[in-house]
Amino acid sequence: MNSQPATPTNQRLPTAAPDGALFTFDDVTVAFGKAQVLRGIDLQVPGSGITVVLGPSGSGKSTLTRLCNRLLDATGGTVSLRGTDVRDLDVLELRRAVGMVFQRPTLFDGTVRDNFEATGVSDPARHHEVLASVGLDANFLVRGAATLSGGEAQRVCLARTLLMRPQVLVADEPTASLDEAASRTLEGLARGLADHGVPILWVTHDLAQVERIADRRVLLEGGRVVAVE
Amino acid sequence: MSGPVELLGVAASGLLVLIAVGISAWAGLRLERDLITAALRALVQLLLLGLVLTALMAPGQPLALSWLWVAVMILFAGWTVHRRVPSVRGLWLLSMGAFAASAVVTLGVLFGAGVFPVTGTTVVPLAGLMIGNSMTATILVSRRIMAEFKDKRLEIEARLALGHPSSEAAKPYLREALRTALIPQVETTKAVGIVFLPGMMVGLLLAGVSPLGAVQAQVVIMYLVLGSVAVTTSVIALGMRRILFTHAHQLRLPNDE
Numbered sequence: 001m002n003s004q005p006a007t008p009t010n011q012r013l014p015t016a017a018p019d020g021a022l023f024t025f026d027d028v029t030v031a032f033g034k035a036q037v038l039r040g041i042d043l044q045v046p047g048s049g050i051t052v053v054l055g056p057s058g059s060g061k062s063t064l065t066r067l068c069n070r071l072l073d074a075t076g077g078t079v080s081l082r083g084t085d086v087r088d089l090d091v092l093e094l095r096r097a098v099g100m101v102f103q104r105p106t107l108f109d110g111t112v113r114d115n116f117e118a119t120g121v122s123d124p125a126r127h128h129e130v131l132a133s134v135g136l137d138a139n140f141l142v143r144g145a146a147t148l149s150g151g152e153a154q155r156v157c158l159a160r161t162l163l164m165r166p167q168v169l170v171a172d173e174p175t176a177s178l179d180e181a182a183s184r185t186l187e188g189l190a191r192g193l194a195d196h197g198v199p200i201l202w203v204t205h206d207l208a209q210v211e212r213i214a215d216r217r218v219l220l221e222g223g224r225v226v227a228v229e
Numbered sequence: 230m231s232g233p234v235e236l237l238g239v240a241a242s243g244l245l246v247l248i249a250v251g252i253s254a255w256a257g258l259r260l261e262r263d264l265i266t267a268a269l270r271a272l273v274q275l276l277l278l279g280l281v282l283t284a285l286m287a288p289g290q291p292l293a294l295s296w297l298w299v300a301v302m303i304l305f306a307g308w309t310v311h312r313r314v315p316s317v318r319g320l321w322l323l324s325m326g327a328f329a330a331s332a333v334v335t336l337g338v339l340f341g342a343g344v345f346p347v348t349g350t351t352v353v354p355l356a357g358l359m360i361g362n363s364m365t366a367t368i369l370v371s372r373r374i375m376a377e378f379k380d381k382r383l384e385i386e387a388r389l390a391l392g393h394p395s396s397e398a399a400k401p402y403l404r405e406a407l408r409t410a411l412i413p414q415v416e417t418t419k420a421v422g423i424v425f426l427p428g429m430m431v432g433l434l435l436a437g438v439s440p441l442g443a444v445q446a447q448v449v450i451m452y453l454v455l456g457s458v459a460v461t462t463s464v465i466a467l468g469m470r471r472i473l474f475t476h477a478h479q480l481r482l483p484n485d486e
Contacts (some may be wrong), residue, residue, distance in 0.1 A: 017316075019288065032485060068389060070477055071386055071389060071479060071480075072478065072479065073477065087477075091477050091478055092392045092393075092394060092478065093392070095389065095390055095391065095392040096391070096392035100387075100390040102383060102386070102387060102390075104383060106383045106384055106386075106387035108384060108387075108388070108401075118388065118391060118393075119391050119392075120392075143308075157387075160391070161390075161391070164391065164392065182425075226264065
């Protein structure tokens with residue numbers, strides 16, 4: 001894998017926390033009406049390597065990731081990025097710093113280039129660079145998003161996120177809809193990114209995948225953290 | 230009775246309702262009761278409207294009464310929209326705002342340019358036409374936006390996750406919903422005079438107005454409707470964006486809570 005520049009561009013965001021934690025969840029609760037999805041989560045996600053969050057369906061894994069870039073706010077408690085409550089940060093800057101890859105590839109209508117330009121980065125050299133970093137050649141720029149396979153589309157989604165030079169990557173079951181080969185490719189890309197200084201919070205329920213990629217494991221059950229290894 | 234149709238004629242036209250009822254019974258549609266209820270309800274509502282208009286248009290009546298009636302129409306139109314799309318919180322108020330904005334723009338142009346004089350005879354009928362025709366488009370665009378946002382939720386959140394503000398993230402989907410709501414009106418406008426004769430023009434012709442006179446009035450009304458549909462649907466789209474996103478640019482659909 002080619003190296004991906006990990007230089008943070010969001011200088012107004014905190015770059016370090018006294019305790020070295022990337023994300024800190026302090027007694028975090030999320031409820032939708034009467035249904036509690038997360039119950040008093042206390043957790044520190046370190047600022048390096050791949051932290052895998054695993055757990056059965058409905059354990060609150062996806063909800064946890066959505067708190068990191070404020071697609072969702074906690075009902076109670078606080079989520080901090082490098083020691084600063086995420087609610088005190090500019091939400092749009094936060095989202096550019098906390099890159100997110102979703103469970104299903106979510107490409108917009110148009111070509112791959114159109115998708116890249118949706119990030120506000122229109123420099124062709126950067127487009128080529130991120131495509132290469134996910135193992136795709138420059139010809140993909142003119143491909144229609146709808147013509148890509150699931151694996152290619154998810155790699156383009158990752159490349160689109162990397163265009164923003166995120167400080168951290170949050171991946172919510174990014175291989176759930178991919179076949180084995182595509183999953184392995186994406187895992188390799190994640191490892192490369194982590195080795196180049198981009199910490200990753202990776203959600204999965206695939207135990208074999210946990211063994212392959214996890215530097216740390218967080219087990220969620222019923223909206224609670226039941227183990228951290 | 231003053232008008233091109235005598236009472237006996239109105240009664241005779243009721244035969245057409247009976248024919249529709251007969252067809253329903255013959256085909257087993259089970260719409261007989263609905264057809265009769267709809268026909269009677271329309272008759273009663275229009276008679277009431279006739280009485281109200283007679284009172285409003287009487288010589289010496291203050292114009293404020295006409296505007297008050299317009300306000301009542303806006304209130305009920307807003308309630309109708311809310312009733313048809315109950316899942317969107319605050320839609321009653323929003324649609325009332327949309328109709329009011331449309332009234333200011335469209336009637337402002339017509340009255341400001343002197344196309345019609347501002348009298349009891351013009352204010353209520355024109356506002357009624359404007360509101361009535363915009364209401365269908367308002368319901369359509371509200372439903373379309375909800376459907377589009379539910380269907381494209383992942384895409385919208387992917388845009389938000391790229392740091393787009395909610396206004397940008399919602400734009401392609403609001404645009405699509407607006408197009409869907411406006412296209413029927415545009416098609417109707419294109420087909421007028423060829424495929425069908427509008428009801429108002431037919432009414433004027435039956436009332437003895439010259440064909441060219443009827444056409445002139447109809448053109449103004451068509452443009453009024455087109456303009457009002459565009460204004461109301463745009464206000465609804467902008468307002469629903471504010472309802473469906475938080476200040477932190479988070480998408481919140483009604484079933485999220």
